[in-house]
Amino acid sequence: MEGQGESGVSARGAKTYAFACAIIASIISILMGYDTGVMSGAMLFMKEDLNIQDEQVEVLAGIMNICALVGSLTAGRLSDWIGRRYTIVVASIIFFVGAVLMGLGLNYGMLFSGRCIAGVGVGYALMVAPVYSAEISSPSSRGFLTSLPEICISAGILLGYVSNYFLRHLPLKYGWRLMLGVAAVPSVMLAVGILAMPESPRWLVMQGRLRDAREVLLRVSNTKEEAELRLREIKAAAGVDESCTDDVVEPVATHRGEGVWKELLLRPTPAVRRILIAALGIHFFEHATGIEAVVLYTPRIFKKAGISSRSKLLFVTMGMGVTKTAFILVATFLLDKVGRRPLLLTSVAGMILSLSSLGIGLTMADHSQQTLPWALGLCIASLLLFVAFFSVGLAPVTWVYSSEIFPLRLRAQGASMGVAVNRLMNGTVSMTFISLYKAITIGGAFFLFAGIAVLAWIFFFFCCPETKGVSLERIEEVFSKGCDGSSVAEVEGVAMANVASPNGHLKSSKS
8 A cells, every 4th residue: 555644645646746846847958958959940040041151050059058057067056055946946037038039039149149148047957957856756766757857858859840840931030030039938937837846855954954854755755754764864964963853953064065166076085086977977978979969950961861851851850859759758767667777878889870870871872963762761760760769868867867876965066067068068069060070071970979979888888887776865885886896787786785675765665
């Protein structure tokens, strides 16, 4: 039978409530994904309307991600100061201002400014949404809930592609501006809706608000026992006496960022060093393997493969968006069953094969004076396979993994460093892809991405142990074992033993 907490919330009700909180926090990721997807088609129209060059198009495509560095690097400190919930509100307001400027887009300068401002909001959102979802969820459902931001990004990209397709017949000067400006509406709704969510229980404990944290945990945990166990673990991680029953206490540390950068970068423990390498590495390889080139420049890639009609280009691009969203949904149900590591390694292996075949198809099409049906078919199939493999593993695991592996005291700012690397690589690929394929051919560009994917697979195999089912407060132990010289397999065994043992979180909490 499903247990009930003190609040009367059943296990099923707790899961539903936690899901609702995570999905609301992740809605801003839809806006970020929408802007990325819609930009791929809008670039075709704004280039003609504003009479801008390819180099300016590259800058517009990538500047949002470069500006997201500012947001991501400051979001950790801000979320430790005002809380995870209000940081999402700030992100929504910033994105709203940027979307309005992009929707007006009277000239290149205004469009550029709007994307810069929206980028700061994106940086905030990408850091705080996965952290909030990880901190509010149980170990048994953490993979699913923490992957929701990536689902929302994919859904947003698909909506952007659909918007491109259905608004393509509007007058030139209105169509692309409406495509970009419509994102301002849901950002206002999100800023209001987020106020109905509870604050992260881990942030509340860091502020000494133990009663408030306990009430939130009772609402999002399967049983009262699980809520109490999670509260004890969080108190221990925050430096609060586990046996303390006061409603409000003075935290041992202020937990507003003091000393965090020193502990992360200057004098990290072996475990923290390995965690930092894993987090930064997984964010680096997510975009270094070429996904942004595919998402932003799909129409150009298909045009190089032999599709010339603008309507056909946008329609085929929609198919890629459907594929991406569908496989992200599949991944969310596998993360807590199969685990992070198997999905990650399988995903990257498939990406290597699909990138290589895409390079072959594009090379043959590029060197032919006429359209080669078999090369066009190979390019379309390879591109869809690449997106499918990316979406079923690397895409969701990146955000789940990097938001769960840092210790509580370092989580917000550690996650912000990961997002900074993510946005830097995203912007670099976005702003250089056209120049890259002009320099080494478009087929050569994807062979390069395939080579980087090989390096990614090696990195993940040696540096990323399994974390499935381990409570957030115990993940540092997994990396400590690895830093002591244990093999990845031994580390995974320790992790699973923690889950299965009488002292393990999952068994104790009956989740």
